Amino acid sequence: MPEAPLTVAAPATAAPPRPARAGPPPMVLFGFGWLALMLAVALLADVVSPYAYTALDLRNRLSPPIGFGGAWLHPLGTDELGRDVLARLIYSIRTSLLIAFGATIIGALVGTSLGFLAAHFRGLVEQAVMALVDFSASIPFLILALAVLAFFGNSMVLLICLLGLHAWERYARIARGLALSAGAQGYAAAVRQLGATPWRLYGRHVLPNIASTLIVSMTLAFPEIILLESGLSFLGLGVQPPATSLGSMVGYGREYLTRAPWILLAPAITIVLTTLSVSLIGDWLRDRLDPTLR
Amino acid sequence: MLRFLAFRLARAALTIAMVVTFAFIVLRMSGDPAQIIMGADAPPEAVDAFRTAWGLDRPLWEQYFHYFGAILSGDLGRSMRDGRDAIVLVAERIPATLALTIPALLIKVGIGVPAGIYAALHRNSLADRIVMVIAVAGFTVPSFVLGLILVLVFAVQLGWLPSGGQESWRHAILPIITLGVGGAAVLARFTRSAMLEVLGQPFIRTASAKGVPWRMVVTNHALPNAAIPTVTIIGFMVGSLIAGAVVVESVFSWPGVGRLLVVAVSNRDLAVVQCILLLVACTMVVANLVVDLLYGLLDPRLRSAPRQATA
Numbered sequence: 001m002p003e004a005p006l007t008v009a010a011p012a013t014a015a016p017p018r019p020a021r022a023g024p025p026p027m028v029l030f031g032f033g034w035l036a037l038m039l040a041v042a043l044l045a046d047v048v049s050p051y052a053y054t055a056l057d058l059r060n061r062l063s064p065p066i067g068f069g070g071a072w073l074h075p076l077g078t079d080e081l082g083r084d085v086l087a088r089l090i091y092s093i094r095t096s097l098l099i100a101f102g103a104t105i106i107g108a109l110v111g112t113s114l115g116f117l118a119a120h121f122r123g124l125v126e127q128a129v130m131a132l133v134d135f136s137a138s139i140p141f142l143i144l145a146l147a148v149l150a151f152f153g154n155s156m157v158l159l160i161c162l163l164g165l166h167a168w169e170r171y172a173r174i175a176r177g178l179a180l181s182a183g184a185q186g187y188a189a190a191v192r193q194l195g196a197t198p199w200r201l202y203g204r205h206v207l208p209n210i211a212s213t214l215i216v217s218m219t220l221a222f223p224e225i226i227l228l229e230s231g232l233s234f235l236g237l238g239v240q241p242p243a244t245s246l247g248s249m250v251g252y253g254r255e256y257l258t259r260a261p262w263i264l265l266a267p268a269i270t271i272v273l274t275t276l277s278v279s280l281i282g283d284w285l286r287d288r289l290d291p292t293l294r
Numbered sequence: 295m296l297r298f299l300a301f302r303l304a305r306a307a308l309t310i311a312m313v314v315t316f317a318f319i320v321l322r323m324s325g326d327p328a329q330i331i332m333g334a335d336a337p338p339e340a341v342d343a344f345r346t347a348w349g350l351d352r353p354l355w356e357q358y359f360h361y362f363g364a365i366l367s368g369d370l371g372r373s374m375r376d377g378r379d380a381i382v383l384v385a386e387r388i389p390a391t392l393a394l395t396i397p398a399l400l401i402k403v404g405i406g407v408p409a410g411i412y413a414a415l416h417r418n419s420l421a422d423r424i425v426m427v428i429a430v431a432g433f434t435v436p437s438f439v440l441g442l443i444l445v446l447v448f449a450v451q452l453g454w455l456p457s458g459g460q461e462s463w464r465h466a467i468l469p470i471i472t473l474g475v476g477g478a479a480v481l482a483r484f485t486r487s488a489m490l491e492v493l494g495q496p497f498i499r500t501a502s503a504k505g506v507p508w509r510m511v512v513t514n515h516a517l518p519n520a521a522i523p524t525v526t527i528i529g530f531m532v533g534s535l536i537a538g539a540v541v542v543e544s545v546f547s548w549p550g551v552g553r554l555l556v557v558a559v560s561n562r563d564l565a566v567v568q569c570i571l572l573l574v575a576c577t578m579v580v581a582n583l584v585v586d587l588l589y590g591l592l593d594p595r596l597r598s599a600p601r602q603a604t605a
Contacts, residue, residue, distance in 0.1 A: 131308065131309075131312065132312075134305070134308075134309050134312075135309055135312045135313065135316070138309045138313065138575055138578045138579055138582065139313065139571070139574060139575050139578060140533075140534050140537060140538065140574065140578070142537075142540055142541075143537050143540070143555070143570070143571060143574050144571075146540070146555060146556070146559045146567070147317075147320070147559075147567050147568070147570075147571045148320065149559055150558065150559040150562055150563075150564060150567040151320045151321065151323070151562075151564065151567070152320075152323075153562070223434065227436050230436055230438075231436060231437075231438065231541050234436075234438045234541065234544075235540070235541065235544055235556050236556075236560065237556065237559055237560060247436075247438075250438060250439065250442070251438075254442060254545075257442060257445065257446060257450065258450050261446060264442060268439040268442070268443075271436060271439065272434055272435050272436075272439065275433075275434040275436075276430065276431070276434040279430060279433065279434055280430070
């Protein structure tokens with residue numbers, strides 16, 4: 001978890017030093033700022049949360065947020081059981097970010113490894129990997145995820161691994177293609193001639209050369225995973241109570257849409273701003289680091 | 295062209311076979327399929343009959359071929375809730391889903407593609423900026439949030455439209471808008487970048503340099519080339535007509551395939567889930583096949599050589 005923010009933030013500092021260019025546009029700065037805030041909230045959830053997310057305050061049930069007749073006791077209001085919406089929001093952010101980071105990293109690892117395997121062994125291995133790529137491109141991921149959840153039941157670990165499979169085929173395709181073209185270049189041949197093992201060749205030489213493209217793909221996959229997780233949790237099939245995620249909060253708040261819309265609006269706005277921030281950063285990184293990627 | 299067609303057909307069949315294999319493996323890994331499909335309270339003789347019928351007492355590889363045969367003959371098991379054929383149960387729901395997804399598809403293509411083309415042709419103009427802001431917003435607002443906000447505004451506050459159910463055509467308006475807006479945004483963004491990429495190609499510069507009117511350059515040179523990636527995305531949308539409304543159907547309590555799937559998943563009604571999975575895979579594969587054939591029509595270069603990776 002502590003390493004996770006680096007994977008997103010690192011390229012910003014390590015971006016090609018082009019003195020002529022000004023810093024990132026304001027929207028992207030906003031994206032970085034919001035994402036930093038979300039990460040801080042997720043990491044410090046236990047410190048910043050005003051209450052435990054399961055704590056009940058039965059005397060203040062469905063109390064509205066500040067500005068709508070609420071009191072500072074519960075800044076974002078409470079739900080039907082008198083649970084503080086802010087506290088639940090903070091823990092939901094932690095759950096959703098943890099799942100999204102975990103799943104993004106799993107997807108990148110699995111996809112890149114399979115892509116390298118295909119590029120290294122060619123022949124039958126490559127055909128098998130490409131057939132798997134075809135297979136996962138042939139079913140909408142939500143349907144596949146729902147089917148697996150139906151067959152195996154639900155747990156947090158399964159959910160993260162499952163979402164980790166989202167977009168693996170994109171990394172596999174990119175890694176295979178780039179590793180093949182790297183193999184045709186001098187440096188890879190040279191390292192191989194010097195007797196480097198495949199581990200060393202791919203890990204130390206090919207990977208750093210294609211890292212920027214992979215990082216851009218990760219920033220583009222990250223918001224999709226947040227959306228998938230919140231969609232599944234909204235349907236009641238993702239994160240299970242008593243744990244809470246942004247999507248399950250929206251799903252719960254839906255019951256109180258007319259009486260207490262704030263239960264639903266707080267996590268909904270958080271989802272939108274987070275996916276928006278990461279998408280803006282991803283688009284910006286893509287334009288800067290990798291003009292070949294569309 | 296004939297070889298191209300044969301190659302594509304073989305590939306489509308292989309993909310379907312992989313989906314069936316996937317369902318087989320997952321079904322076996324999750325426990326005794328006879329018990330799961332027949333339900334825990336099924337009489338033992340029925341379970342035994344099912345085992346014999348599906349050959350569950352035979353070796354695994356033989357079971358696999360049996361399973362394949364059963365699926366090919368349309369035997370997809372029964373729903374454990376009411377004992378009806380899963381395939382009938384699913385088929386009943388398809389019209390309701392299509393009533394949402396087909397109009398939504400028209401909105402997506404009718405708004406998304408022209409907006410994307412316009413934005414690309416007027417790059418960095420105010421219109422381009424507006425289209426892009428809406429497109430990014432459309433991608434980042436999840437459909438359940440958009441749907442619920444529409445309900446909050448148009449059903450709860452204004453009282454113009456019903457918030458859920460399927461009694462009349464007015465019930466379909468909000469779900470169709472919810473589906474259409476998100477897809478139109480994705481398509482606009484995609485079309486725009488496809489157009490921009492083509493407009494940056496040397497042959498466009500050549501065409502305008504030799505004096506071809508800009509309008510003709512766009513219609514005769516840019517649009518056909520930008521069509522290929524756009525058609526891919528539209529193909530994907532056509533392929534998800536049946537199962538593309540899972541979340542939206544749940545938001546609006548619309549009794550379609552998606553709603554059935556969610557209920558089946560939470561009840562672990564595996565026969566129904568498996569049936570929907572296969573159905574979706576088949577539609578997707580057929581849609582992809584059609585897209586591949588369209589590629590052949592759009593781009594003669596793709597007719598002979600099998601495509602290695604998606605463009």
